[in-house]
Amino acid sequence: MKTYILEGLKLSTGILLPYILLIILTSAQLDGYxxxxxxxxxxxxxxxxxxxxxxxxxxxxxxxxxxxxxxxxxxxxxxxxxxxxxxxxxxxxxxxxxxxxxxxxxxxxxxxxxxxxxxxxxxxxxxxxAVVISAQKKLIEQTIDKTVINVENSIVSEGNTALELLARAPGVKVDDEGQISLKGRSGVLVMINGKSTYLSPKELSTLLKGTNSSSISKIEIMSNPSAKYDAAGNGGIINIQMKKNMKTGLNGSISLNGGASRNARYGSATILNYRNEKLNVYGSYDYGYRGETEYLDFVRRFYDNGNIGSTPTRTSYQDTETDEPLHTNNFRLGLDYELDSSNTLGFLINGNVGKYTHDSKTGNRLISGDGSIINQMATTNYDQQNWKNLTYNVNYLHKFNKEGRTFSADADFASNSFTSKLNLKTTMLQSTDGQTGAITSRRGYVPAITDVYLAKVDYTDPLNKTIKLESGLKSSFIQSDNNLRYDILNNGNWEYDTNGSNHFKYKEQIHAGYLNFNQEFKGFSVQAGLRGEYTRTEGHQITTDSLLTRSYFQLFPSVFVSKPLGSNHLIQAAYSRRIERPDYGDLNPFRMFRDPLLFYQGNPFLKPELINTFQLSHSFKGKYTTALNYNRTTDVITWLSGQIDSLNATFESPQNLSKLINYGVSFTASTTFFDWWNGTHFANIFRNEYKGNVQNSTFNNNTTSFSFNSQNSFKAGKGYTLELSGFYYSGSVYGISEYKGSYAISTGAQKAVLKDKGTIKLMINDIFQSDRYREQTKYQNIDMYTNKRPDSRRVMLSFSYRFGNQNISKKDRKTGSEDIQNRVKGGG
CATH class of the missing domain: 2.60.40.10 (Immunoglobulins)
Known part of the structure; x- marks a missing residue:
């Protein structure tokens, strides 16, 4: 074990051990009262x-x-x-x-x-x-502190990936690079079964693309978490809950799905569970193949005089066709054993292994201001990516004699490896008579390894009939190693590219503690919490032998007030302070080439962004919720475009802008227009105002945006259920860029068969193939437009079957580790 990890574990033990002893001694005394x-x-x-x-x-x-x-x-x-x-x-x-x-x-x-x-x-x-013959769980449910999407009950979710499901969730938007925002706020923390995925945004996007809906139970959206949760995630928290059977005996389910978009898609999943009075053993495995073809149009205009409003001196027209086949394997194996009525011990292994290929063909024409062709290029980009993510967890739960008093402990180790093998070949085509073509080739090998060690304890105690205390400590240690190597083909020989290659190591430790008090007064209730987090980071640029270290301590308060007004009305107010730390990929200054004229580059000098968020909401009859939000983020991390006019090249790099102001109003409604028609509808009007300094110039980019999401379920009798859903996003802004609007409508039908143990589903996603990403940037010397058309329209047919004991249930018990979350990023 490396010295860094040994020192970290010693420090973690030194922090946690006195706390554990104090809890045990205090609880032993309090049990007597x-x-x-x-x-x-x-x-x-x-x-x-x-x-x-x-x-x-x-x-x-x-x-x-x-x-x-x-x-x-x-x-x-x-x-x-x-x-x-x-x-x-x-x-x-x-x-x-x-x-x-x-x-x-x-x-x-x-x-x-x-x-x-x-x-x-x-x-x-x-x-x-009437025509309705059975009850059905709502597709979307609005609780006090979160929105719950019951994926396993949705027809149009069948055959989709987890990322595609998030793109249709109320208030959630997924951009063309897989970045997730909530109510216009970026920096969303995504968890699976209450645990961080320990991945960079790029790797997380790949993982979510490879997670099939057949293995997902529900998606929980929390826009304003309490101090009990990690302070990471400025945009809120999204938790993807995988299926887990809680019934006694041996039972399980199998599912198959297949269909096509521009390419074929298919997959299968198996879930098994055995439970008796003491032991619960459960496991699952799913395989998915997603074929996809994507089209991209990219237009860039260059001005020698720097005046965008004038006639461009040169214009670059780029069109790309990309095949993106993806194979993924997800598995899960767990065991819970009740030592006695008060103590439970659990073990869990989560794994994801997959392969993703980016195979693109790009044509690029550079046209002069008078319409003549300056040059033409043809580029092929073949990038084969492989990943393996394994997480091991041991958890312990103790229930005291006093009702509601619990102590839980967790230890996690996550091993994540990600490799990318890139081959980039560009041919200069003949544009004029006598012009000879030239070929340039570049290959890259990008290995990224991230190891995570984590320990935490939590203690909950109802101190009296109106006050409840929640407290806990948590320590995490992360190290990431990314050794990028580029070679350039020169006269038939591959030569090491000194300027493009880079070796970057990153270490981080976060130690946190929190206290949360819940008190109920006559007529209203209050929850107040305070979380403290100490962070130490070390970024070592081995190629240039430069070292950048940072350490800081931050406090994150949160307050929630809830007051019922009669039996139909509920008023709630919330405030919290949160942080979004830059991920390792953003900090790594290496260049990743998409083609010779477009590359991405990290920034080792990024600072974490901080947000103060306020929310006031009103609920009527538990069916209609209106919420007002105001959020202020400083040092907001934003990917910005840059341009090298002399090379006709464009690049993107993350920068800290001074602030982002986000405010708006949202409305959620659960409707039953008829006995056979249930629906949930979400509307959100928000305004984003980006302010900062880019290329020594102050800018203010802002707009008011609107989004709408509607999920409708229709019961048609004889075991049939129909579903119709749709969403619309108006234009929005991000940094110096603006996005155009988009919409999609999907539909599906399902039929219960085999004495209601089997289900057949047919769905059509994005019927009009209208879900696309259009981005425009006009700032200083930058004038470009992007139109990306993903493979969104598809038809899927699926079959699922439940077997074993489906009637007798045993008490539901959580492992005590479902609230683990951590901003742990990989080096993708």
């Missing part, structure tokens, strides 16, 4: 005793005023904690079921823990006599 908080639990079932998941459960005062709401979990269970003494009742409702209201019950000193038992909902006979 009488419990003072009231808890209300129960389980929602149908007439046959089967669990009803995601039923709406409202806790009411005896006069009918709402206190708080919740959703039943995958086993039908719900729990309300820290309830003051008093008289209450519970109201439960679910799609295609009659609502149920309990009798008034009492929480008092003599009755602190109340179990309401099995609460049966009766099916709606009117609904059964």
């Amino acid at each position: 009488a419990q003072t908080s009231g808890n209300i639990s129960g389980k929602v079932v149908d007439n046959e005793g089967a669990s009803i998941e995601y039923a709406s459960v409202a806790l009411l005062y005896e006069d009918g005023k709402m206190i708080k709401g919740a959703l039943s979990d995958s086993t039908g269970k719900f729990l309300f904690t820290a309830i003051p003494d008093g008289k209450y009742l519970v109201k439960i409702s679910g799609i295609s079921y009659h609502s149920l209201t309990t009798e008034i019950f009492v929480i008092s000193v003599e009755n602190r823990k109340l179990d309401l038992g099995l609460l049966k909902l009766k099916e709606d006979s009117k609904l059964l006599n």
